[in-house]
Amino acid sequence: MPSLRGRMFLHPENGLVPAEITWGDGGRIERIEPTLAANAGPVVLPGFIDEHVHGIGGMDVMDEDPGRFANMSQALAHHGVTGFVATTITAPIDPDLKRVIDQSRTTTRDGMPGASLLGIHLEGPFIDPTFKGAQPESSIIAPTVERARELIGDNSDGWVRLITMAPNMPGAIDVVRWMVSHRVAVNIGHSAATWDIGREALAAGATGLTHFFNAMTPLKHREPGLVGLGLMSAQLWCELITDGIHVRPEVVRYVFQTMGNRVLLITDAMAAAAMPDGDYRLGGWPVRVSSGSARLTDGTLAGSVLTLDQALRNLLRWEVPLSAIVAAISQNPATRLGLLDRGRLAPGLRADMVLLDNDWQVQATLRDGVAIYDAR
């Protein structure tokens, strides 16, 4: 049976321990046994999972080319990702969003060469124009159950996993309820919702906040807004972009100190991730990338060029504990997405692993025990 040795992250209390991991033909971990050689081998972490990614390597989820999902899957594997949720931007339901949902569903039947495509995250179109960020305003529409049904059908396979929507728009709370009853998790985001409306959305079944702090109401002492809701509501998952641009490192450190078990590391990456500076598009809209930030022509941040391995290195530099980082990059997103067969290194779970060198650069990525990227 295949196996490998390295310094593994097995339990939050123990940090990295030397061990040998063995897996079977089915790609499931059979056993993990401690070894003596303290410095032998790479660091081994559970595979990274990104629930919010628009593109990488020049490709965008909204493109026409049916091969883009496989190409993104491969590009993401270079950065330690073993699973991703392809994220759309605000666009017309018919034909654009329906085309992306249908194409992704069909291409995935043949399997992905790199990271697993886990489903679709719809960012919009039911968002709030006052907090639109880089989402195109012309395609923002009012939420109705009828439109929701047109968008995702009955979603019986759960392929649409997640939607980002603004609960303060008229009719939105009914749509939150409808989404949850059709296997779609709801993130509040791109929204001017107050604390009270945020609480209503939670009661209707919303479970997360999209890119915490960005494109939402800030915390004020008499109106805690969505940022206050994220900090204080124990049942909310909070997506965080840790490129040092979207949220200041000191704030990121504070978030990990106070609510580390609810953080989901995401990239919100667009096509220019893992590419040189220059002119790109986000869902067809022009974006200029220079010195690590992606912006529309008016200066609005338009996603990021972050990769999850870079997010990990940033957080280590900002002195966030490794145990909190590993939870936020693997286990929390798996739990949030209801994928209980991954997210940790433990017998019986999928052998999804990232091998890193002493500088935390990815050496190899394994999915179900098979290398989907190998630079060794």
Ligand SMILES: [Zn+2]
């Ligand atoms: Zn996004």
